[in-house]
Amino acid sequence: MPRKLKNIELNRLTVDEFKNASKLPICVVLDNVRSMLNVGSVFRTSDAFRIEQLLLCGITATPPHRDITKSAIGAEQAVDWKHFSSTVEAVNDLKSKGYVILAIEQTENSIMIDQYDFSRNNKCALVLGNEVEGVSDEVIALCDDVIEIPQLGTKHSLNISVCAGVVIWEAAKPYMHA
Secondary structure: OOOOOOHHHHOOOOHHHHHHOOOEEEEEEEEOOOOHHHHHHHHHHHHHOOEEEEEEEOOOOOOOOHHHHHHHOOHHHHOOEEEEOOHHHHHHHHHHOOOEEEEEOOOOOOEEHHHOOHHHOOOEEEEEOEOOOEOOHHHHOOOOEEEEOOOOOOOOOOOHHHHHHHHHHHHHHHHHOO
């Protein structure tokens, strides 16, 4: 029977070591996300994959806040983040820095995530939308591609924190196997 590893055996980075470590060239953009628990969960996933930066846009809450910390469990102290008053502003800033902008949404010409070649991007930004409205049409119009996660059940979408985990994992794979 496999033995569960103790935390000390996991050799995790300290916050200072994380800050100084090389990052994957992936940014995550939250487009008016309402739930602070979702924001905290995205911080935690961003920490797990050592993404470059998390951009919190519009009404998306920013640290410090008890409800973000509740699900981030301290990841909000390690992951670099910035707030933009609008997602359009954040996307335009990323475009000027050479990022490929990918909306995670269901559109007419969206590409199923298992069909998208993340390895073709030198650096990418993943835009995740509001829990009810999704990624705004104005932001989708600025994106290079739209990625969709196939779903087989009765619901039309995944919770944003679950969606972030799936998409960040897929975007990180080319760097993890290099």
